[in-house]
Amino acid sequence: MTELQQLETPGLVLERGKLECNLARMREHLAKLGVALRPHVKTAKSYDVARLALKGQPGGITVSTLKEAEQFIPHGISDILYAVGITPNKLDHVAALRHNATDVTIILDNVESAHIVAARGLALGVKFPVLIEIDSDGHRSGVKPEDDALLAIGRTLNAGRGAELRGVMTHAGDSYNCDTTEKIRAMARRERDAVVRCAQRLAAAGMTCPIVSVGSTPTATFSDDLTGVTEVRAGVYMFFDLFMAGLNVCSLDDIAVSVLTTVIGHQVDKGWIITDAGWMALSRDRGTANQKVDQAYGVVCDLAGHPIDDLLVLSTNQEHGILGDRNGRPMDVGKFPVGTLLRVLPNHACATAAQHDRYHVVHGDTVVQSVWPRFSGW
Amino acid sequence: MTELQQLETPGLVLERGKLECNLARMREHLAKLGVALRPHVKTAKSYDVARLALKGQPGGITVSTLKEAEQFIPHGISDILYAVGITPNKLDHVAALRHNATDVTIILDNVESAHIVAARGLALGVKFPVLIEIDSDGHRSGVKPEDDALLAIGRTLNAGRGAELRGVMTHAGDSYNCDTTEKIRAMARRERDAVVRCAQRLAAAGMTCPIVSVGSTPTATFSDDLTGVTEVRAGVYMFFDLFMAGLNVCSLDDIAVSVLTTVIGHQVDKGWIITDAGWMALSRDRGTANQKVDQAYGVVCDLAGHPIDDLLVLSTNQEHGILGDRNGRPMDVGKFPVGTLLRVLPNHACATAAQHDRYHVVHGDTVVQSVWPRFSGW
Numbered sequence: 001m002t003e004l005q006q007l008e009t010p011g012l013v014l015e016r017g018k019l020e021c022n023l024a025r026m027r028e029h030l031a032k033l034g035v036a037l038r039p040h041v042k043t044a045k046s047y048d049v050a051r052l053a054l055k056g057q058p059g060g061i062t063v064s065t066l067k068e069a070e071q072f073i074p075h076g077i078s079d080i081l082y083a084v085g086i087t088p089n090k091l092d093h094v095a096a097l098r099h100n101a102t103d104v105t106i107i108l109d110n111v112e113s114a115h116i117v118a119a120r121g122l123a124l125g126v127k128f129p130v131l132i133e134i135d136s137d138g139h140r141s142g143v144k145p146e147d148d149a150l151l152a153i154g155r156t157l158n159a160g161r162g163a164e165l166r167g168v169m170t171h172a173g174d175s176y177n178c179d180t181t182e183k184i185r186a187m188a189r190r191e192r193d194a195v196v197r198c199a200q201r202l203a204a205a206g207m208t209c210p211i212v213s214v215g216s217t218p219t220a221t222f223s224d225d226l227t228g229v230t231e232v233r234a235g236v237y238m239f240f241d242l243f244m245a246g247l248n249v250c251s252l253d254d255i256a257v258s259v260l261t262t263v264i265g266h267q268v269d270k271g272w273i274i275t276d277a278g279w280m281a282l283s284r285d286r287g288t289a290n291q292k293v294d295q296a297y298g299v300v301c302d303l304a305g306h307p308i309d310d311l312l313v314l315s316t317n318q319e320h321g322i323l324g325d326r327n328g329r330p331m332d333v334g335k336f337p338v339g340t341l342l343r344v345l346p347n348h349a350c351a352t353a354a355q356h357d358r359y360h361v362v363h364g365d366t367v368v369q370s371v372w373p374r375f376s377g378w
Numbered sequence: 379m380t381e382l383q384q385l386e387t388p389g390l391v392l393e394r395g396k397l398e399c400n401l402a403r404m405r406e407h408l409a410k411l412g413v414a415l416r417p418h419v420k421t422a423k424s425y426d427v428a429r430l431a432l433k434g435q436p437g438g439i440t441v442s443t444l445k446e447a448e449q450f451i452p453h454g455i456s457d458i459l460y461a462v463g464i465t466p467n468k469l470d471h472v473a474a475l476r477h478n479a480t481d482v483t484i485i486l487d488n489v490e491s492a493h494i495v496a497a498r499g500l501a502l503g504v505k506f507p508v509l510i511e512i513d514s515d516g517h518r519s520g521v522k523p524e525d526d527a528l529l530a531i532g533r534t535l536n537a538g539r540g541a542e543l544r545g546v547m548t549h550a551g552d553s554y555n556c557d558t559t560e561k562i563r564a565m566a567r568r569e570r571d572a573v574v575r576c577a578q579r580l581a582a583a584g585m586t587c588p589i590v591s592v593g594s595t596p597t598a599t600f601s602d603d604l605t606g607v608t609e610v611r612a613g614v615y616m617f618f619d620l621f622m623a624g625l626n627v628c629s630l631d632d633i634a635v636s637v638l639t640t641v642i643g644h645q646v647d648k649g650w651i652i653t654d655a656g657w658m659a660l661s662r663d664r665g666t667a668n669q670k671v672d673q674a675y676g677v678v679c680d681l682a683g684h685p686i687d688d689l690l691v692l693s694t695n696q697e698h699g700i701l702g703d704r705n706g707r708p709m710d711v712g713k714f715p716v717g718t719l720l721r722v723l724p725n726h727a728c729a730t731a732a733q734h735d736r737y738h739v740v741h742g743d744t745v746v747q748s749v750w751p752r753f754s755g756w
Binding site for chain 2: 005006007008009010011042064065066084085086087088089090093108109110112113116135140141173262263264265266267274276279280281283284285286317318319320322337338339350351354355356357376377378
């Protein structure tokens with residue numbers, strides 16, 4: 001057994017107990033609402049994590065890259081939703097992945113793309129299953145629920161043999177900007193209403209729409225009625241992070257990932273502790289900068305994972321972290337001699353985990369029980 | 379031959395012609411100043427790039443991780459400076475790398491670390507060569523040039539058989555905050571003066587100090603006198619980026635790396651073009667946010683790499699870029715139909731390149747001449 005103390009730093013630590021609690025909470029919540037979970041693997045990019053997330057679920061996953069699909073297919077995952085608007089240059093790859101009875105559904109939000117997909121499917125002898133992306137909150141992509149384009153896209157897809165409309169999906173990313181639970185709950189209703197309305201419009205026009213998909217960790221957490229929705233997509237709920245804690249979607253104690261780092265020196269007069277985890281290990285994400293509590297580049301914890309009062313990663317260079325007091329108060333840096341191991345809770349789990357190629361998995365203490373590989377890229 | 383048009387997006391493009399011009403400019407400048415270049419490989423993390431950067435130089439490199447050392451040693455690079463303050467948990471790894479006549483020099487800035495290194499060297503039967511890090515600008519780590527600790531560190535290192543003082547080094551990272559060329563030039567003098575003074579103090583105390591090392595791309599570019607300095611470290615000059623262009627260290631046209639991306643849709647009423655390069659492909663770096671010209675998440679170019687007037691990546695999600703006019707003016711998004719390929723110049727080449735595992739190398743047009751692998755991690 002390796003101890004965290006024996007690792008070279010920086011490195012990514014995953015607390016299995018917290019992970020399993022986070023997974024169970026979402027699983028139970030969605031079970032009560034009677035809706036399936038299609039975990040988004042973009043946060044974890046690890047089969048070991050996804051395997052736990054899929055317990056008690058139908059087995060489908062959501063991916064943000066075709067690389068994720070490629071990595072999960074050999075593990076027997078055969079129902080995959082690629083939830084980023086498709087580009088022409090990826091269609092041959094999708095068709096190749098759909099070989100061997102693997103079902104890869106793609107998404108798009110415009111007639112132009114529908115024509116391209118239908119034509120390429122025909123040329124390749126493949127029928128691409130497609131969800132239409134709906135804009136439920138104005139934050140990014142998608143067709144507005146009342147837009148005429150919705151029906152035109154559906155008809156374009158179903159016109160030939162190269163594609164088939166399978167349903168609708170949306171992601172209420174604007175829930176990340178809601179500053180109260182009540183606003184997130186309202187956003188969850190709006191997210192649901194948008195896709196349910198679109199499914200009804202398509203059905204009324206004679207197009208079947210078996211999949212009605214929503215998802216974001218905040219709306220999934222606070223949804224209280226998902227009538228008409230068939231599945232929920234969520235990813236960051238597995239690990240959580242400071243941004244989600246800032247939204248009250250989780251507590252600091254729920255955050256399952258952290259970056260292990262070592263003190264390399266001090267600037268005593270400035271009250272700075274210098275460590276070997278810079279933005280390369282933490283990511284450049286500063287998502288909490290616009291929240292009520294700005295956590296700078298992360299909350300600093302001791303080796304056991306307990307936050308140290310008001311100690312933050314104030315700034316970063318590529319391989320250096322500069323730690324100090326949140327309020328600029330003088331600090332006794334001597335309490336953190338060279339060689340001290342610390343752990344940093346990240347602003348954004350997706351961004352921080354992406355900087356690492358493995359999880360050092362601990363379970364309630366500092367013994368590394370397993371090393372779980374993770375991948376990156378496209 | 380592959381064309382850029384045949385690639386799946388997003389992907390990282392490297393223009394070899396621009397790379398070679400950037401390398402030649404720095405090489406000639408430092409040759410005039412009579413000082414050696416020890417390229418920093420943290421930006422490129424690619425032997426193919428480093429090989430070109432090392433032309434006409436003694437052959438030593440600077441690394442920011444031991445992974446970089448590991449990756450370069452098999453290519454015959456035997457003189458390596460690991461330029462991040464050493465941690466106790468990395469010393470055995472450094473000792474292992476020093477096997478087979480490879481010279482890995484480490485750095486530190488405090489007596490505590492000097493004791494740890496000297497003791498571990500003794501235990502392992504290794505003599506660790508060490509540079510003392512000097513704080514020339516107050517931005518991060520290092521001993522102040524007049525600090526008594528300088529001599530104490532040198533004496534601690536040389537006291538036994540586990541370590542040896544080999545010189546001094548500094549990195550004037552604060553040059554990144556200089557808003558005029560004259561201020562960068564002043565910073566370059568300050569950087570030089572700090573290490574030269576420290577080398578003199580150590581020599582006066584009877585400690586030889588053969589290496590006097592400085593480096594940052596801005597100070598290296600604008601230095602006009604490096605008397606007393608033996609080597610310059612720089613990395614981002616190979617690729618340059620929008621941040622360096624904002625400092626007038628390069629022009630937009632010198633930037634050698636960009637991210638290839640495809641249009642996936644539009645929000646016509648908002649004047650948004652949505653693409654498949656989000657922060658995962660571009661990085662979360664927003665370094666230009668505090669410069670005179672804020673380039674948001676990057677300057678958008680056509681497929682040939684020519685900037686499109688006022689078109690920026692305004693915001694990003696994990697795998698989505700939202701493009702629009704810099705000044706919020708209405709845009710005819712129809713000029714960029716679904717499937718259009720674009721290229722994005724990055725804020726920070728080190729951060730953006732780190733999100734990719736290969737360079738698609740082009741030479742003046744859109745034909746991919748080679749694919750150069752790059753690595754990441756620690």
